[in-house]
Amino acid sequence: MSYGPYGEEERYTISGIRFSLLSPREIREMAKVTVIRADIYESDGSPIMGGLRDPHFGAIEPGERCPVCGNLRQDCPGHFGKIDLARPVMLPHLGEHIYRLLQATCRNCGRILIPNDKAAYMLQVYRRLKERWPVLADIFAEEVAKGASSTTECPHCGTKQYKLRLVKPYYLYEVREEGEVRLTPSEIRERLERIPDDDAELLGWDPKSSRPEWAVLTVLPVPPLSVRPSITTESSQRAEDDLTHALVEIVRQNERLKNFIASSAPESMIEEAWNTLQNVIAAYIDNELPNIYQLSHRGRKQLKTIAQRLKGKEGRLRGNLNGKRVNFSSRTVISPDPLISINEVGVPVEVAKILTVPMVVTPYNIEDARRYVLNGPYKWPGATVVYKKRENVKIDLRYQRNLRQLAESLEPGDIVERHLIDGDIVLFNRQPSLHRMSIMAHRVRVMPGRTFRLNLLVCAPYNADFDGDEMNLHVPRLDEARAEAEELLLVEKHILTPRYGGPIIGGRQDYISGAYLLTVKTTLLDINKVRELLRGVSDASVELPEPAILRPRPLWTGKQFISMFLPKGFNFRGRAKINAGDLKCDSEDCFYDSYVVVSDGRLLEGVLDKNTIGAEQPESLLHYLVLERGSEEGRRFLDTVFRAFIKMLELKGFTVSLSDVLVPAETMKRIKSMVANAKNDVIDLIRQYNEGTLEIIPGRTPEESLELRIIQRLQRLRDEAGKTAIDYMDVFNNAFIMARTGARGSDINITQMAAMLGQQTVRGRRITRGFRTRTLPHFKPGDLSPEARGFVAGNFRDGLSPHEVFFHAAGGREGLVDTAVKTSQSGYMQRRLINALQDLYVAYDGTVRDSENNIIQFRYGEDGIDPQKTYHGRAVNIDRIIEEVKNVTGGGAGA
Amino acid sequence: MPSTVKQPDRRILDHFLVPKHRILSLEEAVEVLNKLGIKPWQLPRISVNDPVIRLLGGKPGDIVEIVRNSPTAGEYVTYRVVVSY
Ligand SMILES: [Mg+2]
Ligand SMILES: [Zn+2]
Ligand SMILES: [Zn+2]
């Protein structure tokens, strides 16, 4: 492990990667053993020479010395072997390439089917393109091949050309007059050999690194044992790697073919053995090719061959190279802690004792360092490793008996690997990491318990809840990384999101209810209440204003309390969430308190609710506060006032009970009669339909018209029933408060609890599925009445009848299926987007460029504006500036 | 391009959905490239077969300035290099 920037050792830069075919010569030269035996072990258990565990594949047992390089297994790199194929075999993935090449060249002389002069000119063009625009060159080569393929007579030797037919993955047929003739791999190889280098190049090949005929194998490389290790189980049973199994099969088929040829077996038998060998080699390379017999274990489990090792989410690329497991990270369940800052994360002591940070000892921190070392690895805050600079040794404190002496010996320059302590910067993450706020930096607060603790306000950006969610934590260790995390990723710098230019962090649920209860006109706080609220806030730097009411005893309003935390000179006006329906009002001194006015940092009118302090609410009080006063001020507001909202709920008590959705019998009677009316209307509609007098909606069939009209009528019924029930509720009904303020639930939820569930739908239609002419056996066949087609007149308070439960479940299921489908689809779309956009960046001149400095945009977003710092996408908010000027010049209201 | 191919209708140049194209002079082109610190092929591309480029008589290698209306920026200037495909 090294701590600093890398030393002076030589470094190389990869300038490119080229994939090419191995030539038979290369394969033969690197092979240290030729495999000719299909068995692996002798009867005494020792590996067979010339088998797939021949010691020349490299040393793998402890103490074994490699017969090739003479090293022990730590130093032996492993060595390739080979299998000499009795007959040539195609590389299965190159079927299409070979087909294109053969179709474009002469079957006799191998030249490209283009006249000499033209071919020479095209080659020139191709080479020039290849330099500048390699992708284009490929397209050009494809076009050349297409052109050449349609030629019927060789312009060089005059031989007649036949069409070829490719049967995937690798069978080629020549369509002659007498019928289709299959080309054997040997014939194919001979033809490929005849293609000159220049012609191959013009057809998109690079003959210097990959001659076409190398696409037909004559010798197969066998990877070293370190690539296909065998496993010994506890019962000393040997289990070989899947690749070894596949190779055994190849050797077996190869030897069989050899025998047939040597014994001059009938041509058909040789053909059959040859095909089998071809198939086995194809499966060894990719066991999931179409039209091949897959290799499998005796237990029918498919073998994992070369392509299967690389492919897919858990393959080498996505599983081991793009996504590696990392050190200095931790994962556990999360739980809430409203008392820590949004910038903090609670870390269990047990985690803090494992995650460490290197600390370079200086004269200024040597006392701390000594204390950590003295505490050792098991007592927090301690240290796990000490690196002594002078001696250049690393000391593991777990095995160190004399910690006192070690602590004494510390000197500047030594490095102490100390436990995580309060104030350390860590990265915190919750999957799926869909936007940049999915990974943010927090300051550590070490605490007892076994869960990560986080402030409830940061649930929004992580989309976290506490029903068992787990999150990851990563420790940046070097100073640069820590500084970068703190400056760029700290939670308070992400209160505003670039997604839509508004706060993503903000009040939800109880914070909203609490804010409403605190600021509503009826709330008056005596000195004890005020003190209690302030204690929850724990910010001593505020000054209590003169109470709004002096006698009989001093009382403060909730608005006065909020105002203590609003910065001087801050102004805001806008509608509250409750400003809707009967409480709709745009007057500055709205009687219902539904228009919010903040003037010079004082909340004068209106209640605070979702529209002013809610999460994901752009152009709100919270948004302007954070945007205009800075993220630190914004964080302070969230860490103080929001705590008072919660405290307010604690003081007052806030709950929903059955009585909140109780409706007087008389109201229920009215709802009943409304249901009866609606049913009559529906029956009438059905009658009209049967008589053929129903008014048909343009563009709809009579059946569709009937269904639409019925749905509309029943929708109206539910709305009316809901309104009837809600109208009855008093303003201090908690369920109603939550719905109005946007804390949780909506009018529909209240309607469903107090009045009726209403029509249940599947795919936007009434429920029709089930039996042939009816939904359930409770109804007569062909019954189109509301209750037989998923209309639920019952409510959650009174409970549902059995068929109502069934319809509700049918409707609810659709939503679940939708979310499941949507997440998987949008997840894949996200992956493709990220892969396409990941290396674009905004350059210092404001242009957007990719990794090769190609220009993507001449100005970021065309206007060069960071959406995080906008008013809901607009860079400037003129209205607000005018308002501001008015206030400064004294022209506006207030003060 | 074969001369038998019909030229596009000149009126497309005045259509409100077609942004204003202008082929830069050599001096202007060099200035643009120097300002951005790039070679021509690092610019976005436009085909010689693009109707507007055909009307303006653009040749591969030319650099066109395109001024388009932008919902976010009002007016947005881009440059594209004419390519032969
Ligand atoms: Mg959850
Ligand atoms: Zn060696
Ligand atoms: Zn070796």
Ligand SMILES: [Zn+2]
């Ligand atoms: Zn020929």
